[in-house]
Amino acid sequence: MRRVCLLALLLLASSVAAAPGVKKTAVTTDNGASCDISTSPAATLLLPRFEVDVDKHPSEAMNTIFSVINTSRSPQIARITIWTDQGYPALWFNVFLTGYDVQPISLYDVLVSGLVPETGTRAAVGPKSAPNDANPKLISTEGCLQGNVALPPALMADIRSMLTTGVAKGKECKVGTAHDKAVGYVTVDLVNSCSLLSPLDITYYSQLLLFDNVLTGDYELINPDKNLGNYAGGNPFVHLKAIPEGGTAQSAASPLPYTFYDRYTPTGARRIDRRQPLPSVFAARFIQGGTTAFSTDYVIWREGTVSATQDCAAASNASVPVTSVVRFDEDENPTLNAPAVSQSMPLTSSLSTTSSFFPPLVGLGVSGWMFLNLDNRLAGQEKSPYSTSRPSQNWVLVSMRAEGRYGVAYDATAMANGCTPTQAVAKTPGGPQ
């Protein structure tokens, strides 16, 4: 031990001379004050991908369920929007949450039976909760007054069509890609009324959104099919905090360089939502093959490439490019896709790590990790819908399965937060450093 210390001291001077020093940065210890995404109460929750088998009996259907919790004693209203995999809002509804309320929601029940949660201002409040009229930020509870009824079957058929075929009634362009199951993503926003204003309307962001970091939640993807599934995966939502939190839309400016809802916000007020932006570069583990037949999927959420106001905007989101993907095997051998391979995907996808989208695995190993720079490289281009020249936003989940009975899901690691400028994000391994 003494020898170690002595050597350490003797060698420190010479070996560390060329070492880079401590990185000097401004530091905050406050809550709701950084660009770092964490599992702590937020003003918006993102479920990066759902999958619902709308054609099967509930006991055999793949389903996604989620819960939203109001961690405050004040009543709140949450706007739940179900988006297609090309970023078109297929359905939205409001959930009135009494103080300390929790609302579980089954997307199978919503999409197949048209059942949205029965919530309303007439619900009894718990003994610790504030009265249902005690939140001064709720400008109207009209429309939240009574329990919701089942949505009309014809409307639900249209919604299922959007989420499975991409065909929307009365629209010339497709709003989603085609797949057997209903697929898309979900956002949950804190809002100030039960208005049914579309999330494509800029006034949704300037007049409806609220900024209190009070929501938390989690989701579970369940595949009960005993032959093809037999597993569940669960994870917290992506928690997007308002920075700074509180007040009204006009009451504070955000120090964030851009925001999660950047593309949707009004001209002249592009950061009015104050929501933390998401990162662009990730590290994600994989195991594929081996004696236990492991398989890994990457669930990937991507920011859209067009603004909300453009006609047929969603179609442009069917194939969003990426910057680089590098696969490392267990011996750190890196492989990149040949430049000819087109790497693009819609706004939400679940891709097997054996897919040709990813660089191939070399050698005999069955595991390793991937470096994923998912920036769509629109920044600075004339057609960029973004308010600044910056990397696009993304999220990655790792979903592993084995032996037809094990399933786990967890977030991949972001290499830097969403406020990091393009030139400062992690460099592609093997590329120029």
Place this chain on the structure above:
Amino acid sequence: MRKALLLLLLATPLLAAVPPAAKVNAVTENNASCDIGQYPAATLLLPHFEVDINSQATKALNTIFTVINTSRTPQMARVTLWTDLGYPGTWFNMFLSGYDAQTISLYEILARGRYPLTSVNTASGSASIQNLQNPYFVQDEMCNTSGGMAGPMMLQRLQKIFTTGERDEANCRVGTSHKNAVGYVTIDVINSCAITSPLDPSYWTETLLFDNVLTGEYERINPESTLGNYAGGNPLVHIRAVPEGGAAGSDPGTALPYTFYDRYTPAGARKFDRRQPLPSTFSARFIEGGRTGFQTNYVMWRETLTAGTKSECDYALNAKMPVARAQIVRFDEHENALALAADAFAPASSSVPTTSSMLPPMASADNGGWLWISLDNGASKRELNPYSTRRPSQNWMIVQMYSEGRYGVDFDASWLANGCTATPPAAP
């Protein structure tokens, strides 16, 4: 739409009563906040492991985890297995070449005595910097090989520590007693193959490094087809050095009010490790019962009361660390709230079913809801405060759900205020 706008305009006078936005010191840089998020870090925490060391590998409950070096520079990682009373039962070093990933099966270590073998002499990948080319390494103390087999005596001793808590002192225990080996794991980025104990203050001042380069996750696998048949996985808790970088022994200061390794750091340099502290207050979902037989366990990691003491008899203090009865509130799905009648107690690492008497009972026939929990052990309010400042103790919570003997999920509970918060939110 027009109606909605009209309502907004009419409601404007109401907004006069709305409190303004919070005034905070906002920062957008990386490695510059107290928020625990999933970004490469200098320390990783596996809050709880459980390994059935007596069953065959094909049937044994096991915890495996992976550590990835996200940098092109080689790194050394110190892996420490702590008992559920916070005693470092065993530790070893792992050499990680640039972009390396190492998977560790705790069954292999605790049932078979096989520590992972790593070496500076392995070939590094073509995108990685050559091994030993980390300017922070103490070159002469880089071992050619780390890991290997533990002898039968050492293995037996190891198993005893993690199942009975028994070590050298006949009348003292460094862990509680249970059939399976139980504890938690920390992984630190370090500068050498030194085998200094983490209970030695020089580990923090001479060995610990500060580069936020490690990431990793764990899987908990229960292959037993009648009682288990599920797996749960989650990222390790990523604890960053703030600020990051610099050689071992460098002390640029940190803006953090205290640090993760607060209790172990030397007097006069209590924030030397620069690691982000963990929070004390959480919200955690539960579902129990119902037609699918849902069950929920809460995994709780808790900061211990003992400082870096080598006296084995001190660790009994950590067996029953209090949770004040008013600091756990269970809400059912109708927001009915119940608290405990008496204080609860838990060790440094545990997995507790939500039906346990340690938690408030359900107030109704509902099958679900959530718990508001402050796990602060209250130690800093005592005269003999084991911590460097008066502050809440550090904790972490994971929600584990099971159903139908085939589904299992793990995910982090939501923390309600970061670890730098002097006064976390009050209980409902």
